[in-house]
Amino acid sequence: MHSNCNMENVAKVLEVWNSYLCKKIDLGGLISRNPAAHKWKATYRSIVLRELTFWRVTDLLNQMVVLSNTGHILGARILLRSTIETLGILIYLNQKMKAVLEGKEEFNAFSDMTSQLMLGSKNKTTKLNAINVTHTILEKWCEKKYPGIFEIYADLCESAHPNYEGVCFGYSFVNEKEYETVFENRWAELYASNLGELTLEFMRVFEEEYNNVWPAEYEKLEKWLVENDQNLEAARKGV
Secondary structure, eight states: OHHHHHHHHHHHHHHHHHHTOOOOOOHHHHHHHOHHHHTSHHHHHHHHHHHHHHHHHHHHHHHHHHHHHTTOHHHHHHHHHHHHHHHHHHHHHHHHHHHHHTTSSOHHHHHHHHHHHHHEESSSSSSEEOOOIIIIIIIIIIHHHSTTHHHHHHHHHHHHTTSIIIIIIHHEEEETTTTEEEEOOOHHHHHHHHHHHHHHHHHHHHHIIIIIIHHHHHHHHHHHHHHTHHHHHHHHHTO
């Protein structure tokens, strides 16, 4: 019952999320509001990336709820894993904006990073290489801010991969009394009870990063770009 209530809460939050999905971003309006900050492609890409993560997380969780409600817990866990990867993109973006403001990262490096996040691929469909989500984004950056997130992600990976948990543990158990291996789908028995609460925890993190962290860091970045406009222009022109 507890798990069902939590999944119902997930569905209720998703109803709100679905109604707030951004439909478009007007670049012209941004430039007219703050020409110095929005002449750089990185600022526009940062806005677009924020909304893209919202769209993807919402879509993944919409499908996860459907699978969970029909008892397909393995598929639901795999979709939650993808959700955490996408959440990691937003956390990473926000942390990198903060690094620029603190003087720990060059703006040009930040700009290149936004290109990789948006256009990177592993199968060479684009010219840019994708940033490693598992080790660079989640393990190195997200774990610093949210200790334990990587362990949960790694646990979900074991369900997704055909290792011990994903195959043997998920589909069989040993009856030692009868000296036999029994085959059955065990995913609901093993993981259904905490899926809803686990999902809600990551939804809370996403809302914090989307609603609070990103706007605060982005506003600071806009001001920083205005204050450093002459230096950035000189660097771009090689002066």
